[in-house]
Amino acid sequence: MSVLITGSIALDSVKTPLEERRDLLGGSASYAGVAAGFFTEVNLVGIVGNDFPQAYLELYRKHRINLDGLEIANGKTFRWSGEYEWDMNNRRTLSVALNVFEQFRPVLPESYRQTPYVFLANIAPQLQLHVLSQMERPRFVVADTMDLWIETAQAPLMELLGKIDCLVLNESEARQITKQTSLIKAGRLVRAWGPKYVVIKKGEHGCLLFGENFFFSAPAYPLEDIHDPTGAGDCFAGAFTGYLASVDCVDHETLRKAVIYGSVIASYNVEAFSLGRLQTLTPHDIEHRYRLFKLMSHFETM
Amino acid sequence: MSVLITGSIALDSVKTPLEERRDLLGGSASYAGVAAGFFTEVNLVGIVGNDFPQAYLELYRKHRINLDGLEIANGKTFRWSGEYEWDMNNRRTLSVALNVFEQFRPVLPESYRQTPYVFLANIAPQLQLHVLSQMERPRFVVADTMDLWIETAQAPLMELLGKIDCLVLNESEARQITKQTSLIKAGRLVRAWGPKYVVIKKGEHGCLLFGENFFFSAPAYPLEDIHDPTGAGDCFAGAFTGYLASVDCVDHETLRKAVIYGSVIASYNVEAFSLGRLQTLTPHDIEHRYRLFKLMSHFETM
Numbered sequence: 321m322s323v324l325i326t327g328s329i330a331l332d333s334v335k336t337p338l339e340e341r342r343d344l345l346g347g348s349a350s351y352a353g354v355a356a357g358f359f360t361e362v363n364l365v366g367i368v369g370n371d372f373p374q375a376y377l378e379l380y381r382k383h384r385i386n387l388d389g390l391e392i393a394n395g396k397t398f399r400w401s402g403e404y405e406w407d408m409n410n411r412r413t414l415s416v417a418l419n420v421f422e423q424f425r426p427v428l429p430e431s432y433r434q435t436p437y438v439f440l441a442n443i444a445p446q447l448q449l450h451v452l453s454q455m456e457r458p459r460f461v462v463a464d465t466m467d468l469w470i471e472t473a474q475a476p477l478m479e480l481l482g483k484i485d486c487l488v489l490n491e492s493e494a495r496q497i498t499k500q501t502s503l504i505k506a507g508r509l510v511r512a513w514g515p516k517y518v519v520i521k522k523g524e525h526g527c528l529l530f531g532e533n534f535f536f537s538a539p540a541y542p543l544e545d546i547h548d549p550t551g552a553g554d555c556f557a558g559a560f561t562g563y564l565a566s567v568d569c570v571d572h573e574t575l576r577k578a579v580i581y582g583s584v585i586a587s588y589n590v591e592a593f594s595l596g597r598l599q600t601l602t603p604h605d606i607e608h609r610y611r612l613f614k615l616m617s618h619f620e621t622m
Numbered sequence: 623m624s625v626l627i628t629g630s631i632a633l634d635s636v637k638t639p640l641e642e643r644r645d646l647l648g649g650s651a652s653y654a655g656v657a658a659g660f661f662t663e664v665n666l667v668g669i670v671g672n673d674f675p676q677a678y679l680e681l682y683r684k685h686r687i688n689l690d691g692l693e694i695a696n697g698k699t700f701r702w703s704g705e706y707e708w709d710m711n712n713r714r715t716l717s718v719a720l721n722v723f724e725q726f727r728p729v730l731p732e733s734y735r736q737t738p739y740v741f742l743a744n745i746a747p748q749l750q751l752h753v754l755s756q757m758e759r760p761r762f763v764v765a766d767t768m769d770l771w772i773e774t775a776q777a778p779l780m781e782l783l784g785k786i787d788c789l790v791l792n793e794s795e796a797r798q799i800t801k802q803t804s805l806i807k808a809g810r811l812v813r814a815w816g817p818k819y820v821v822i823k824k825g826e827h828g829c830l831l832f833g834e835n836f837f838f839s840a841p842a843y844p845l846e847d848i849h850d851p852t853g854a855g856d857c858f859a860g861a862f863t864g865y866l867a868s869v870d871c872v873d874h875e876t877l878r879k880a881v882i883y884g885s886v887i888a889s890y891n892v893e894a895f896s897l898g899r900l901q902t903l904t905p906h907d908i909e910h911r912y913r914l915f916k917l918m919s920h921f922e923t924m
Contacts, residue, residue, distance in 0.1 A: 404767050406803075431764075490828065504844040524805065525827035526839065535918050537828065537841030542806040576921035617919050619878035 323565040324432055325353050325558060326365035326451045327441025328421060328455075329371075329390075334469035334593060335414075344594035345376045346527050348402060348441035349466065352558030355585045356439065357383035358606060363388040363432045365451060367424045369397040379595070382560030383387040388429045393420040395529075396551050404549065411549070422605035432471075438566035441554055442466050442486070445476040452483060460570050462486045462561045464553065470497045481514035485570070486551055488519040488557045503528060517575065521553055521559070534572055538579045539617045540585035541609065548593045552586040555598070559585035584609045625867040626760075627647040627655050627860060628667035628733055628753045629743025630723060631692075633674075636895060637716075638853055646896035647678045648702060650743035650766065653853035654805075654818060654860030655899050657887045658741065659685035660908060661864035665734045667691040667753060669726045671699040681897070690731045706851065713851070729754040730814035739867035742786070743856055744768050746777040754785060762872050764788045764863045765817075766855065772799045783816035787872070790859045819877065820832040821862070823855055831881050836874055840881045841919045843889035843911065850895045854888040857900070860886035886911045 332346030337590045349366045356362045362385045366571055370392055380387060398421035401414040424447065433456050440448040442464040448463055455461075461484040469477050470493060476495075481487060491503060496508040504521055507530035510518045518530045522540070529536040560582035564570055584606055634648030658664045663699045666686045672694055682689060700723035701715040726749065735758050740752040742765040750765055757763075763786040771779050772795060773797045779799075783789060789812055793805065800808040805822055809832035812820045824842070831838040862884035864870055886908055893899045 384762075408887050502846055508846075518774050520825060525824060526841075528844075535844055536921070537918050538921075539828075539839030539841075540801055542830075542837055542839070544806050572754070573922070580921055614922065617841075617921075619838070619840075619874070619882055619919075620916065 321436045321459075321565045321568045322361040322363055323356050323437040323439060323561050324363040324365065324435035324455070325349055325356060325370065325441060325556070325561075326426065326437045326448070327443050327464075328398055329366040329368050329372075329597065330398040331412075332398045332550065333399070334548055335401075336405045336548060337404065340385060341593045341594065343373075345379065346508060346550065346594060348443065348551075348554045350380075351554035351589070351595065352441045352561075353380065353385045354383045354438055355555040355558035355582075355589070356562030357385055358386070358559065358583070358585060358598075358601070359566040360602070362386060362390055362562070363430065363435050365426050365428060367391045367393055367420050367426070369393060369420045371474070372397045378620070379599070384591050391424075391426065391460060393423065395420040397403040399600050402427065403551070406620065422437060423506045426451060434543070436460070437561055438462065439557055439561040440480075441557065445469050445473050445480045448480055449476060449483070452480075459568075460485045460561075462557060464488045464557050465493065467493055467496055478513060481510070484515050485516045486517040486519065488521065488553070488560070490521045491523070491525075494520045519557075519579065523552075527556070527579060527583065529575060531572065531575070536572075536576050538576075538583055538612065541583060541613065542616070543587060543590065546590045548553060549590050550594070553588050554604060555589040556582040556586040580610060580613050581606070583613065623738045623762075623862050623867045623870045624657050624663040624665055625739040625741060626665040626667065626737035626757070627651055627658060627741045627743060627863075628728065628750070629654060629745050629766075629856070630700055631668040631670050631674075632700040632702045632769070633894065634852065635716075636850055637703075637705040638850060639706065639708045639874050641849075641895065645675075645894050647681065648852065648896060650745065650853075650856045651701065653757070653856035653891070653897065654741055654743045654863075655682065655687045657857040657860035657884075657891070658864030658867070659687055660861065660887060660903070660905070661872075661883070662686070664688060665691055665737050666865070667728050667730060667734070669693040669695055669728070671695060671697045671722045671805055681901070691728065691734050693726075693728065695725065695839070697722040704852070718874040725808045728753060738762070739863055740764065741859055741863040742766065742782075742858065747771050747775050747782045750782055751778060751785070754782075761861075761870075762787045762866060764790060764859060766790045766859050768794065769795055771886045780815060783812070786817050788819040788821065789817045790823065790855070791860070792855060793824045793827075796822045812879050813858065819879065821859075823858060825854075827883060829858070829885065831877060833874065834875070838874075838878050838881060840878075840885055841915065843885060843915065844918070845889060848892045851892050853898070854892050857891040858884040858888040860884075881913050882912060883908070886915065
């Protein structure tokens with residue numbers, strides 16, 4: 321089955337303590353789309369300006385991303401620039417220029433509307449709702465969000481929670497949205513607001529998946545060096561949803577595996593700037609690291 | 623096989639946002655000893671004053687703890703009091719009175735010297751070395767430490783690292799001792815200083831075990847409420863070493879299981895003040911939670 325992905329598409333300038341790069345392909349939908357493309361066909365919904373490099377369109381296509389829902393508008397593409405501190409855990413946004421993204425109000429192509437799996441990557445919850453309202457009974461809807469929307473768009477975000485199957489958020493967002501220190505309480509509380517499943521991403525500490533009478537704790541891949549953490553969360557969620565779509569199943573066993581595949585793709589992605597590492601990633605690489613996740617988390621006979 | 627455990631024995635006064643308790647049985651050796659006693663016979667090495675309650679001596683004995691190496695000195699028992707903040711993650715020491723602990727310079731009973739497994743719980747590394755020097759070729763030696771010794775007793779601590787098989791330390795201590803932000807780098811670096819294995823405890827995020835071409839990531843048990851975090855690390859390490867001693871094996875599979883048993887006992891211990899929860903803990907409880915650890919961390923068929 322295929323997956324519909326909407327979110328931001330951006331040209332990023334990223335500075336880490338070691339390197340600086342300009343006009344990299346970025347945005348939540350780019351990372352999520354490429355990650356999902358390792359597992360299934362992707363229907364992308366997004367907007368770019370007419371300055372958007374042709375090479376990036378080709379990159380999308382190479383990764384099984386259908387561009388029928390990509391609007392190329394007159395004007396400049398959304399631009400973001402940010403800087404990571406030396407420990408790579410804290411990010412500072414240096415500048416944001418929404419440009420054509422300000423007018424993003426997508427109308428889905430007819431061919432997209434029955435896509436069974438949906439990932440609403442990080443954009444305003446009003447836009448996530450707008451896209452979701454055009455879908456015809458999707459089987460499984462995953463959404464991401466961020467601190468900004470938790471702070472400024474609580475009402476639409478809560479409305480969204482009632483309409484999705486799974487919310488993916490990071491540790492600090494989980495604490496922020498629930499005002500709970502305990503991630504276990506936070507996971508339970510978010511579920512009470514609607515989504516049947518909640519994934520809390522904890523970076524170097526792995527992630528937690530909460531369901532009804534169901535809890536899964538996944539480790540993080542032990543990376544010594546992180547070159548660019550940008551998009552790791554988007555890659556996780558894109559691969560997570562893409563894997564579910566590829567096997568067209570959302571039982572507990574499949575959800576566990578999807579969490580691991582999400583972690584695998586995210587762990588590769590941070591090894592190079594932008595989507596650099598995923599350009600050369602092979603199915604063999606993915607299976608190799610999937611097996612390592614198994615080795616490093618199993619106890620007793622496998 | 624039996625395990626020798628040395629460390630502090632204290633009467634603790636603990637304040638949490640919800641409760642306050644005085645003169646509780648505490649100290650690293652008490653927690654570690656009781657935890658290890660669920661798996662094997664324990665040879666305790668420690669010192670108390672003649673004010674030490676008879677009831678606590680009986681508690682030790684009930685938990686398979688041999689007291690031949692416990693010195694009862696004239697004077698008062700070591701006392702500690704501390705307070706936990708509302709999120710239970712930060713602890714403030716309110717007062718410390720070493721009392722008889724100041725004169726702790728143990729001479730091991732002859733019957734202790736061939737104990738094959740050793741856990742040197744948190745005390746000054748000079749004392750850990752002093753105890754270890756009296757042991758006759760132990761099979762596996764585990765040690766714990768703390769921020770104070772990393773700061774004030776670096777030379778004896780480094781000497782100790784060259785003489786043990788496994789160091790257990792928490793996340794912040796691992797970063798402090800190695801000056802590395804990455805726990806993966808920290809684990810590798812500590813191993814380079816001597817111990818074949820390193821365990822980094824991450825509290826609510828579980829723990830990591832590092833060995834040569836060997837890495838194991840264990841989840842934390844998802845507790846919603848923590849009543850008293852005191853001694854969780856000591857329980858972990860005591861149960862970890864106690865389990866290894868009970869099966870008399872230190873291969874990778876056994877080390878993985880030992881990490882899970884350590885996590886199980888530690889997770890129970892924080893459910894009540896002092897050693898309260900462990901007083902009523904049964905082998906059935908332990909196996910039950912061990913199975914839950916398996917359920918919450920496995921993926922694909924078990």
